[in-house]
Amino acid sequence: MAVLGPNRYGKAETRVVRVTRHGDAHRIKDLTVSTALAGDLAEVHLSGDNSAVLPTDSQKNTIFAFAKRHGVGAIEDFALLLARHFVDSQPAIHHARVAVEEHAWERNGAFGHSFVRSGREVRTCVAHHDGTGSWVVSGLRDLVVLNTTDSEFRGFAKDEYTTLPETSDRVLATAVDVSWRHADVSRDGSPDVSPDWDKAYEKARAALLTAFADTYSLSLQQTLYAMGTRVLAECPGICEVRLSLPNRHHFLVDLAPFGLPNDGEVFFAADRPYGLIEGTVLREDAPDAGPAWE
Numbered sequence: 001m002a003v004l005g006p007n008r009y010g011k012a013e014t015r016v017v018r019v020t021r022h023g024d025a026h027r028i029k030d031l032t033v034s035t036a037l038a039g040d041l042a043e044v045h046l047s048g049d050n051s052a053v054l055p056t057d058s059q060k061n062t063i064f065a066f067a068k069r070h071g072v073g074a075i076e077d078f079a080l081l082l083a084r085h086f087v088d089s090q091p092a093i094h095h096a097r098v099a100v101e102e103h104a105w106e107r108n109g110a111f112g113h114s115f116v117r118s119g120r121e122v123r124t125c126v127a128h129h130d131g132t133g134s135w136v137v138s139g140l141r142d143l144v145v146l147n148t149t150d151s152e153f154r155g156f157a158k159d160e161y162t163t164l165p166e167t168s169d170r171v172l173a174t175a176v177d178v179s180w181r182h183a184d185v186s187r188d189g190s191p192d193v194s195p196d197w198d199k200a201y202e203k204a205r206a207a208l209l210t211a212f213a214d215t216y217s218l219s220l221q222q223t224l225y226a227m228g229t230r231v232l233a234e235c236p237g238i239c240e241v242r243l244s245l246p247n248r249h250h251f252l253v254d255l256a257p258f259g260l261p262n263d264g265e266v267f268f269a270a271d272r273p274y275g276l277i278e279g280t281v282l283r284e285d286a287p288d289a290g291p292a293w294e
């Protein structure tokens with residue numbers, strides 16, 4: 001006998017670009033938005049009764065209409081607006097998850113209307129709303145960083161398959177993929193708190209970059225912990241940080257066959273396989289995460 005387990009549905013990866021025009025000085029927000037709704041959705045699965053199903057096409061249209069009607073500021077505000085709208089307007093929907101990614105653009109010179117896609121990281125957020133409270137996780141991915149020194153990897157466990165030489169000076173590089181949980185978003189009965197999302201983002205990003213640069217690294221694991229700790233120290237509204245750091249290995253090339261010393265100057269930047277170091281750093285008194293990470 002089969003039973004229906006957890007389920008949700010929505011429109012994945014709606015691409016929306018919102019232009020704001022102040023005379024000749026234009027602004028753009030370039031987003032990828034994914035919605036996922038859950039609630040009284042047994043019948044559509046069990047009997048094909050669609051009466052509780054707001055089409056994913058309507059969800060996509062809502063994204064475009066809200067971009068026009070409300071504009072797009074911090075992506076967290078846009079995600080919360082959508083999540084609350086679906087729960088508040090659809091009787092069958094009790095939980096909405098809205099994920100937003102922001103692709104950065106920079107001005108192309110002095111032209112007010114012309115932009116260059118920025119090489120910056122992608123800013124991310126996921127907002128949940130269930131009618132009693134909201135939860136927000138923000139973050140970024142593809143923030144590529146590299147240190148040319150101050151990184152060792154020694155004293156590791158060895159077995160009969162270990163060939164990796166110990167090193168007391170190596171290149172350390174990674175593409176930071178990180179999410180942080182905001183403690184101070186509205187909950188059942190609490191006032192509606194809305195952090196300054198942009199400020200939190202800039203502070204968390206700066207903390208990650210500084211910790212990566214100024215930590216003398218004995219391993220990428222140790223650097224990960226230092227980065228998470230620094231975000232918590234700099235950002236009081238953040239209670240949990242989850243990091244995923246691919247170790248972008250840079251191997252010294254053996255130049256001896258060419259009669260050349262290497263002197264720690266020429267590296268083979270391998271793209272795969274790569275070590276993947278993942279970890280969470282959280283405050284001891286972090287509030288319950290609820291559905292924040294789902």
Ligand SMILES: O=c1[nH]c(=O)c2[nH]c(=O)[nH]c2[nH]1
Pocket residue numbers: 153164218219220221247275
């Ligand atoms: O910082 C590192 N951590 C590891 O766990 C590891 N494993 C490895 O081969 N190189 C590295 N580097």
